[in-house]
Structures are given as structure tokens and as C-alpha cells.
Amino acid sequence: MLRTQGLTREFGGLTAVDSVDFELDTELCSLIGPNGAGKTTFFNLLTGTLSPTEGTVELQRDGRWENITDASPHETASKGLHRSYQVTNVFPNSTVLENVRVAEQAHSDDATTFWRNVDHYDEFTERAHELLDRVGLARRAQDIASTLSHGAKRKLEVAIALAGDPAVLLLDEPNAGVSSESVDEIRDLIEAVAEDYPVLLVEHNMDIVMGVSDRVVVLHQGAVIADGPPAEVQANPDVQSAYLGGYEPGSLNDESTAAESDPDSGEGTA
Numbered sequence: 001m002l003r004t005q006g007l008t009r010e011f012g013g014l015t016a017v018d019s020v021d022f023e024l025d026t027e028l029c030s031l032i033g034p035n036g037a038g039k040t041t042f043f044n045l046l047t048g049t050l051s052p053t054e055g056t057v058e059l060q061r062d063g064r065w066e067n068i069t070d071a072s073p074h075e076t077a078s079k080g081l082h083r084s085y086q087v088t089n090v091f092p093n094s095t096v097l098e099n100v101r102v103a104e105q106a107h108s109d110d111a112t113t114f115w116r117n118v119d120h121y122d123e124f125t126e127r128a129h130e131l132l133d134r135v136g137l138a139r140r141a142q143d144i145a146s147t148l149s150h151g152a153k154r155k156l157e158v159a160i161a162l163a164g165d166p167a168v169l170l171l172d173e174p175n176a177g178v179s180s181e182s183v184d185e186i187r188d189l190i191e192a193v194a195e196d197y198p199v200l201l202v203e204h205n206m207d208i209v210m211g212v213s214d215r216v217v218v219l220h221q222g223a224v225i226a227d228g229p230p231a232e233v234q235a236n237p238d239v240q241s242a243y244l245g246g247y248e249p250g251s252l253n254d255e256s257t258a259a260e261s262d263p264d265s266g267e268g269t270a
């Protein structure tokens, strides 16, 4: 689905991502590592936000591999690599429904033909409702996006990413800023979208990572130090000393999940 070979990014004398060979299959794979390990830089290299110093990024769609190393973020998205959160544009003054409908329309092959879009308006609207239902926001469809809680905004960002019919979904800290009460909803959402799309997840909440992932890849100082099923990675002594020292399932102490008040969005995920 997605693969990198020798992917490297240097900033001056610092190698932020160091010769990473990685391949994502039809699975939910989490990328973890301590602060500064290179996770965000790796995502930025995948999406074209940053250019690599060396190495390649390839995306598979309809059985065909395409080299997207030098593609812009817009190009990588149009080729099917969608990232929630950091590059998603939520229009704050539009309704929740309108945000998803516009994303549908932008993705449509007919996007350049205004009148045909008018013909398809009902179709886009219907599909937008389906996606909102899927992420647990059906009842918020007519609300203005800026009024959503952090947790509900994360859901909207995922719905917008799904509107692009992704080949691969990159989920970038979907729990950032989300209150502890909404963490289970976001976890359910991650699991729900992973049923239909290959997902690469960056997430600091280890209960979520260890609970939902098929596979966990650990970055340390830009390099992959472990790659395998959650239980195996969790037991890896190198990972314990580099990152997971002291982590026990259920002993959640991630600051991002308790950072802000996040009134319940009122719905679970589909």
C-alpha cells in the first residue's frame, strides 16, 4: 500500500529520519517513539510536506506502485494518501455537513465542472451524511464546525479525510487535545476506519496503541528499532529502555488526553 526505502531527512547536522525502510500493508500500524524520534518528520516526508535528503516514498493504488517522493501535499492527497489533523482544512464558519460535502465535491472527478456538480449535489450530500454517521457526528451535521469540541473536531477531520476516498489513511495524533471522556470514542473511531482502510497511526496514548494496532513500529533517533505485533514490541528490552519504560497496560498517564475540557459530542462511532 505504502512503502519507503532508505528514507532520510537531515536538518543541518541532525538526522531526523535515518534510512527508514518501511512498508504498510492492509493493517493498522502505529508509529511510536519518544519526543524528537522523527515521527512527525516521517509523516511530513510521506505527505510531501518535506522533501527527503535521500530515499523514496511509493504508494500503491489499484495494484500499481507509484513513486510519490517529490509530490506536493496536494498531489499526495489526490493520489490517495490522506492525513487527518495537521493538513486538514476545517472551515470553521461552515456547518459540519458542508465541510464534508465540500471535501466530497473536491475529490469528485466532476469537480471541474460546476453544473455537473450541481447535478450531483444530492449525491455529495447523501454521502457526506453517511460519513458523518460513520464517525459518530450524524446529529451534529447542521452545527457550525467552530462550535465542536476537540474530540468532535478530530472526528470531523477523519470524515473529511474519508471523503477523499483514501488508499491509505495517516492518523496524526487523533487524541491530541481530546478529553479523557472522549478517548474511548476516538479509539472506536480508529478501529472502525481501520476496518476499511490501511491506517498508519501516530499516537502517544499507549493504551490505544497497544489495544488497536496490528503492528507497532518504534522510531528512536530517526531509526526503526523495533517492528512487530504490540505484545512483542512491548516486551522488547530496547523499546522499554528507549520509550516504554514503566508502561503497563491501563496505567495511562498521557497528558494529551487530560489536557482540555471536551464536552461530550453526544455520540459514539458507527
Ligand SMILES: Nc1ncnc2c1ncn2[C@@H]1O[C@H](COP(=O)(O)OP(=O)(O)OP(=O)(O)O)[C@@H](O)[C@H]1O
Binding pocket: 011, 014, 016, 033, 034, 035, 036, 037, 038, 039, 040, 041, 042
Ligand atoms: N524544521 C526543522 N528544523 C530543524 N530540526 C527539526 C525540524 N523539524 C524537526 N526537527 C528535529 O528533528 C527531530 C525529529 O523531530 P520530530 O518532530 O519529527 O519528532 P517527533 O517524533 O514527531 O517528536 P514529538 O513526539 O515530540 O512530536 C527533532 O530533534 C527535531 O528537533
